[in-house]
Amino acid sequence: MEVESRYVAVRHHVEGLPSEDDFEVKAARVRWWPESGEVLVRNLYLSVDPYQLNRMKRRSASHLAVDGIVPGERIDAYGAGEVVASACEEYKEGDVVTGVLGWEDYTLFRPSPGVLMSKLAASDDLPLSHHLSALGTSGMTAYAGLYEVGRPEAGEKVFVSAASGSVGSLVGQFAKLAGCYVVGCAGTNAKVDLLKNKLGFDDAFNYKDEPDMKSALKRYFPDGIDIYFDNVGGETLEAALANMNTYGRVALCGVISEYTDAGHRAVPDLLEVIYKRITIRGFFAWDFLTRFAEFTGVISDWIRQGKVQVIEDISDGLESVPSAFTALFSGDNIGKKMVKLA
Amino acid sequence: MEVESRYVAVRHHVEGLPSEDDFEVKAARVRWWPESGEVLVRNLYLSVDPYQLNRMKRRSASHLAVDGIVPGERIDAYGAGEVVASACEEYKEGDVVTGVLGWEDYTLFRPSPGVLMSKLAASDDLPLSHHLSALGTSGMTAYAGLYEVGRPEAGEKVFVSAASGSVGSLVGQFAKLAGCYVVGCAGTNAKVDLLKNKLGFDDAFNYKDEPDMKSALKRYFPDGIDIYFDNVGGETLEAALANMNTYGRVALCGVISEYTDAGHRAVPDLLEVIYKRITIRGFFAWDFLTRFAEFTGVISDWIRQGKVQVIEDISDGLESVPSAFTALFSGDNIGKKMVKLA
Numbered sequence: 254m255e256v257e258s259r260y261v262a263v264r265h266h267v268e269g270l271p272s273e274d275d276f277e278v279k280a281a282r283v284r285w286w287p288e289s290g291e292v293l294v295r296n297l298y299l300s301v302d303p304y305q306l307n308r309m310k311r312r313s314a315s316h317l318a319v320d321g322i323v324p325g326e327r328i329d330a331y332g333a334g335e336v337v338a339s340a341c342e343e344y345k346e347g348d349v350v351t352g353v354l355g356w357e358d359y360t361l362f363r364p365s366p367g368v369l370m371s372k373l374a375a376s377d378d379l380p381l382s383h384h385l386s387a388l389g390t391s392g393m394t395a396y397a398g399l400y401e402v403g404r405p406e407a408g409e410k411v412f413v414s415a416a417s418g419s420v421g422s423l424v425g426q427f428a429k430l431a432g433c434y435v436v437g438c439a440g441t442n443a444k445v446d447l448l449k450n451k452l453g454f455d456d457a458f459n460y461k462d463e464p465d466m467k468s469a470l471k472r473y474f475p476d477g478i479d480i481y482f483d484n485v486g487g488e489t490l491e492a493a494l495a496n497m498n499t500y501g502r503v504a505l506c507g508v509i510s511e512y513t514d515a516g517h518r519a520v521p522d523l524l525e526v527i528y529k530r531i532t533i534r535g536f537f538a539w540d541f542l543t544r545f546a547e548f549t550g551v552i553s554d555w556i557r558q559g560k561v562q563v564i565e566d567i568s569d570g571l572e573s574v575p576s577a578f579t580a581l582f583s584g585d586n587i588g589k590k591m592v593k594l595a
Numbered sequence: 596m597e598v599e600s601r602y603v604a605v606r607h608h609v610e611g612l613p614s615e616d617d618f619e620v621k622a623a624r625v626r627w628w629p630e631s632g633e634v635l636v637r638n639l640y641l642s643v644d645p646y647q648l649n650r651m652k653r654r655s656a657s658h659l660a661v662d663g664i665v666p667g668e669r670i671d672a673y674g675a676g677e678v679v680a681s682a683c684e685e686y687k688e689g690d691v692v693t694g695v696l697g698w699e700d701y702t703l704f705r706p707s708p709g710v711l712m713s714k715l716a717a718s719d720d721l722p723l724s725h726h727l728s729a730l731g732t733s734g735m736t737a738y739a740g741l742y743e744v745g746r747p748e749a750g751e752k753v754f755v756s757a758a759s760g761s762v763g764s765l766v767g768q769f770a771k772l773a774g775c776y777v778v779g780c781a782g783t784n785a786k787v788d789l790l791k792n793k794l795g796f797d798d799a800f801n802y803k804d805e806p807d808m809k810s811a812l813k814r815y816f817p818d819g820i821d822i823y824f825d826n827v828g829g830e831t832l833e834a835a836l837a838n839m840n841t842y843g844r845v846a847l848c849g850v851i852s853e854y855t856d857a858g859h860r861a862v863p864d865l866l867e868v869i870y871k872r873i874t875i876r877g878f879f880a881w882d883f884l885t886r887f888a889e890f891t892g893v894i895s896d897w898i899r900q901g902k903v904q905v906i907e908d909i910s911d912g913l914e915s916v917p918s919a920f921t922a923l924f925s926g927d928n929i930g931k932k933m934v935k936l937a
Contacts, residue, residue, distance in 0.1 A: 307866065314866040317841070486865050499659070508865040520860050523828050523850040524649065524656040527877035535869035 254293065254338050258283045260327045260357035261574045267309040270513045270582055275309075276575035279325075283359045285338050292344045294334035294360045299571075299592045300385045301578045302419075305330065306512050318537065328356045333373075333384050349373040351384040356574050358594065369542070379556060386589035387423055387556060387563045388549045393538035394506060395423035396548045399431070402504040402536050403480040407432030410474055412493055415484035416457060417444035417564070419589035420506060424482045425454050426561050433480070436473045438463075438489070440584040447587060452562055466492035480504065486511045490519040494531065503533040513582055564588025570595060596635065596680050600625045602669045602699035603916045609651040612855045612924055617651075618917035621667075625701045627680050634686045636676035636702045641913075641934045642727045643920045644761075647672065648854050660879065670698045675715075675726050691715040693726040698916050700936065711884070721898060728931035729765055729898060729905045730891045735880035736848060737765035738890045741773070744846040744878050745822040749774030752816050754835055757826035758799060759786035759906070761931035762848060765894075766824045767796045768903050775822070778815045780805075780831070782926040789929065794904055808834035822846065828853045832861040836873065845875040855924055906930025912937060 258281050267275045285293040307315035308322045315321075322328050332354035336344050341364055344350070352370030354360040362368055373381075379388065386392065398420070405411060411428040415421045416437025425448065428435045437448045438460045448457035456473055463469035470478065470492050477498035483490055486508025493503065511517050525531065541548070555561040566586045568577040573592055580586050600623050609617045627635040649657035650664045657663075664670050674696035678686050683706055686692070694712030696702040704710055715723075721730065728734065740762070747753060753770040757763045758779025767790065770777045779790045780802045790799035798815055805811035812820065812834050819840035825832055828850025835845065853859050867873065883890070897903040908928045910919040915934055922928045 307870075314864065314870040318870040490865075505865060505869055508869065511865060518862050519865060520862050522656065523832075523847060523853060523861060523877070526875065527847055527850065527879075528649075528656040528660040530877050530879060530882060532874060532876040533868065534874040535865070535872050537869075537872060540872060 254286065255282050255284045256293070256337075256359050258357055258359040259571055260355065261571065262326060262328065263309050263322060263324050265324050266311040267306065268311070268515075271306060271309070271579050273575040273579055276578075278572055278574075281327075281357070283361055285340070285361060287340050289340050289361075289363075291340055291361045291363045292336055292350075293338040294350060294354060294362065295337045296332050296334040296354050296358060296360060296594050297349075298333045298382055298385050298567075299354065299356055299574065299594065300331040300389065301574060301581060301590050301592065302331070302390070303507060303509050303512060303581050305578065306582070329353050330356050331385060331390050332360075333381050334360065344372065349381065351389065356571070358571060369539075371545075379553060382565055382567060382591060382593070383556065383563055385591050386419060386565050387552050387561060389589075390538050391419040391589050392423055392552050393541065393545060393548055395420045395427055396552060397538050397541040397544075398482060398504040398506050398536055399424050399427050399480075401541060402534050403428075403482060403502050405431040405433050405480055409433050409479035410476060410498075411435045411480045411482065412470065412474065412478045413437040413482045413484075414460075414489050414493075415439065415507075415509060416448055416454065417587050418484060421482070421484055422448075422452060422564050422588055423561065426452055428480075428482075429453050429455075430555065430560060444587055447564070452564075460489070467495050470496040477501075482506060483508070485509050486519050487517055488519070491521055494521050494525050497525070497529055497531055499529045501529060501531045503531065505533055505535040509582070566590045568592045596628065597624050597626045598635070598679075598701050600699055600701040601913055602697065603913065604667050604670065605651050605664060607666050608653040609648065610653070610857075613648060613651070613921050615917040615921055618920075620914055620916075623669075623699075625703055627682070627703060629682050631682050631703075631705075633682055633703045633705050634678055634692075635680040636692060636696060636704065637679045638674050638676040638696050638700060638702060638936050639691075640675045640724055640727050640909075641696065641698055641916065641936065642673040642731065643916060643923060643932050643934065644673070644732070645849060645851050645854060645923050647920065648924070671695050672698050673727060673732050674702075675723050676702065686714065691723065693731065698913070700913060711881075713887075721895060724907055724909060724933060724935070725898065725905055727933050728761060728907050729894050729903065731931075732880050733761040733931050734765055734894050735883065735887055735890055737762045737769055738894060739880050739883040739886075740824060740846040740848050740878055741766050741769050741822075743883060744876050745770075745824060745844050747773045747775050747822055751775050751821035752818060752840075753777045753822045753824065754812065754816065754820045754838075755779040755796075755824045755826075756802075756831050756835075757781065757849075757851060758790055758796065759929050760826060763824070763826055764790075764794060764906050764930055765903070768794055770822075770824075771795050771797075772897065772902060786929055789906070794906075802831070809837050812838040819843075824848060825850070827851050828861050829859055830861070833863055836863050836867050839867070839871055839873055841871045843871060843873045845873065847875055847877040851924070908932045910934045
């Protein structure tokens with residue numbers, strides 16, 4: 254079987270703020286045959302994630318953990334799709350899978366323990382898109398980062414940056430369910446409104462209105478911060494450390510302010526880190542892979558019970574991948590950004 | 596009973612590199628009487644520690660954890676002394692105690708759960724000075740920092756900065772006992788020689804001979820660093836992070852390069868911290884106070900078995916406290932710096 258497929262590639266390594274011109278949609282033919290041992294998937298939803306930008310750089314610490322992206326070549330990405338042909342018993346035509354697919358119409362994969370792919374239960378009652386957001390890597394990142402890295406106790410004070418984003422919007426809700434006091438920051442008043450009035454944050458503010466982040470955090474956290482879930486790095490991290498309590502924890506999830514500008518870096522006051530005995534820990538959702546089923550089980554129940562709102566921002570068509578991706582860095586999107594294929 | 600006592604004070608807050616002129620020796624009379632409930636101790640050994648410099652600043656994150664030092668007033672400090680008069684049953688004349696005393700000839704204390712003071716067993720067979728070094732806060736810091744924060748596994752690679760200092764010299768030896776590969780850096784060739792030829796470090800180097808610390812660490816750790824025991828901060832921390840392995844741990848004990856120059860700060864690459872899932876944790880020996888007896892028991896056995904060498908640098912007389920203290924910042928001393936009173 255051979256299908257016409259298109260894929261999104263970068264034209265060249267991307268070093269600063271990405272623009273749509275950095276991308277191109279290329280045509281390809283994908284060939285599957287019964288003896289290949291492979292599974293052919295027609296992609297239905299594709300995830301766009303800020304960390305992909307690091308993979309597009311010529312050199313980046315990210316290449317230690319995930320392969321760099323090669324200009325002109327296909328780009329793997331988390332997604333959901335439907336099996337259209339299978340050369341192995343575990344997968345049948347019509348099965349819906351989620352896992353590492355690609356920014357393309359069709360993806361071929363060969364099942365192996367190293368390949369992250371799972372088959373949806375026929376009984377699954379939640380929208381498929383949720384498997385890219387609250388039940389996908391965003392949900393896992395929020396869950397593992399808050400509970401395993403942050404380790405909240407009821408009554409603790411939690412600060413979340415990029416709080417209306419795919420991960421932050423879930424972290425804040427999860428922290429409320431843990432009995433914490435939660436404040437988030439975001440970059441527009443509409444986002445702040447969402448956090449306060451729909452997602453149940455105790456408070457939220459627009460960081461663009463706060464020229465002095467240290468004083469802002471002092472106002473929002475008169476009793477200090479116990480856990481900072483960091484998605485942005487830079488001055489926000491410095492300010493959070495300055496307002497942190499003894500034994501505070503920083504779950505270092507992303508430093509988006511440093512992705513687009515390598516010269517922009519946080520200069521933490523290490524005396525604060527020592528004297529307040531702060532722990533700063535970088536983490537990946539994938540370090541907790543063996544516990545995905547446990548985590549998604551809990552999150553699914555919360556969604557069904559109405560305890561967690563899932564915010565998604567869905568673009569249409571493979572050709573919208575470049576604009577969806579670049580929007581992540583202009584502050585335009587709210588919640589989990591993804592692309593739905595026709 | 597009233598005794599003539601002298602104490603060392605700072606003349607004013609100390610903001611940069613300390614000099615002997617910042618200090619003065621002042622006369623006082625200390626009065627004890629049977630109804631006071633207090634214990635009068637004649638001090639025998641006094642500890643001088645770099646962190647005291649932060650306490651001498653007008654403003655410092657250290658004041659969150661330990662009281663700031665007031666110009667002209669006595670300065671509390673770890674030490675060992677002999678009880679000369681006691682108004683409580685637990686302590687008798689002639690008992691030898693170790694704990695928080697002061698830079699002074701005589702110290703009065705009132706026993707309470709909040710006062711760190713312990714009585715030496717009559718059977719104690721190790722030199723009293725060791726209770727300020729390997730069996731005092733230096734030993735506790737090294738033990739807790741390496742084992743509880745660093746959590747070494749046999750075969751892991753450990754880097755220690757300020758490796759010939761009071762804490763570093765023990766960390767390296769403890770890490771060897773844990774089956775690790777250990778490299779230390781120090782600031783003179785004599786110190787490097789000590790590390791390699793007396794303390795059993797696998798390798799050591801003079802950081803002053805290495806203009807590019809990142810490349811130096813790449814040479815000394817071709818397989819990367821798993822644990823960095825940081826006593827200095829600054830560029831050394833940046834270089835260690837750049838050479839660290841996945842799941843690496845930084846035990847942040849001190850940032851001596853930043854104590855004397857608040858403008859001098861490490862600018863860690865947080866992308867390294869995320870993608871290598873590094874944990875950076877500030878700690879105090881005192882956070883592990885409840886386990887001091889356990890730790891000192893282990894270290895005492897190691898000393899008796901000749902497995903750990905205790906390096907001490909002892910000055911004589913209370914009037915040598917200022918020069919002993921300032922020497923900590925000029926790189927002159929080797930091992931645990933302390934002052935023996937007449």
